[in-house]
Amino acid sequence: MHVVMTSAGIGRIEDGGVAVLDAPYPDPTAVIEATGSLDALAGAKVVRRVPLDDAGPGLLAPLARPRALWGVGLNYRSKAELTGRPVPDEPVLYLAASTSACAPGSAVRLPAAETAQMDYEAEIAVVIGRTLDRAAEREAWPAVAAITAANDMTARDVMKRTGAPVLAKSFPGFTPLGASLLGRDAIADPGAIGVRCRVGGELRQDSSSADMIFAIPELLARISRYAVLRPGDVVLTGTPAGTGQDRGDFLRPGDDVRVEVDGVLPLTVQVQA
Template structure:
């Protein structure tokens, strides 16, 4: 099954469907009014039972929005593919590199990635496998970690590389508005199987830039769940972005960054794809408001 968030002439709501190509059934049409992804997940047994008992009529002509709404946490992992570590001349981490993206950075599967030229001149893409948590979990083990996963989606960890180098942390440069396209829906974990055996790719204007497999992760999904849950409780609707493979713009020779009008397509095998166009932010900061350095 798949969980999406859909918009059509009849309104906006979470939707459920069995497979690709089937019509979306609005959760509201199943008699439930839910506004947050975490609540949908917490009530999933009730929702899926109602869906199975319902007629399968629904809506085909819909716009897909971000299936992640109001997550408690968006945790992201840096330097988790060896080829990406090499292309960026980085040291191999001894444990996962963890940073946060913010809920205000969430973007729709076809939403515009807004770039403010006064804030960054080095906008970059990072195709990633996103893990969506399905149950409250702390101190998971290698044996039970995957039991905490509700499903998987495609994400793009958009990054401002010049700000990333300028700061002593990653969250601001990767947490700006629109910098986390995700979707196009959440595919339930039991429909995915092994999360370490999925092809992952990214293209810019039709040119393939990233083409790899999740089997190249330095720290597996299980490793990440165990590591993260050791010190914090993972809650339904929380999201983990698991890192990106080689081929990012900053690693190319010479570097190639995104510009206004570029179309970025990220895809993970069996999970769908994102298509986001880069646009100059119409509300760009006046140059004099941007702090360049402390004198």
């Protein structure tokens, strides 16, 4: 199942277009919270069909109100190697404010009074479909509802100054999510999901989940040892090498940032003064 949120309601991507659905849910998050997956949309009546190009400019956030936004600080070997940091024995976990989430195509304000180091982080985002409480790894992936693309933006100097990821990552719009959701059953291998980032059309990050230090099932299981993951929670799974921090080149007003995750529509945002 490949799902988007349009101004007319929930849509299924099929045959190169968007089938707008007559579904008893306000958005995909409500479907996941109520049923544990996106499968309930498979039999929904199609109200109308529109070309994907026509729907694209009007796509809304498929996860407009995530319950919780989890992240992991260092989860790609390429990032550890480039920065010379040791591979961690435990994931470095944090939460960001859910109010930082924004829709694909948004203009994200650079909070210049607080940061001169606004950075991009292309990430695979995992949406939880069933409760995970001290779960085993074998239980974690079956509890996933979908994946999507995320840009886990970070104010690097705020992080250094405060030591608080929640402050560095919670500015309005700093967690773009979307532009579509790909159901778990459509993902052949969670250990081979590609993720890329382009800034102004230039490829900056290019990797896959195969390079993760803690694979997605292990990461979810580890989080669930300390906190219960519930339907609708979103887990950002780390970013590969090539961020602005790595390059010494941070985002500026006017920059277009595009995150690509295999199987979902590209997530784009523009940095605004």
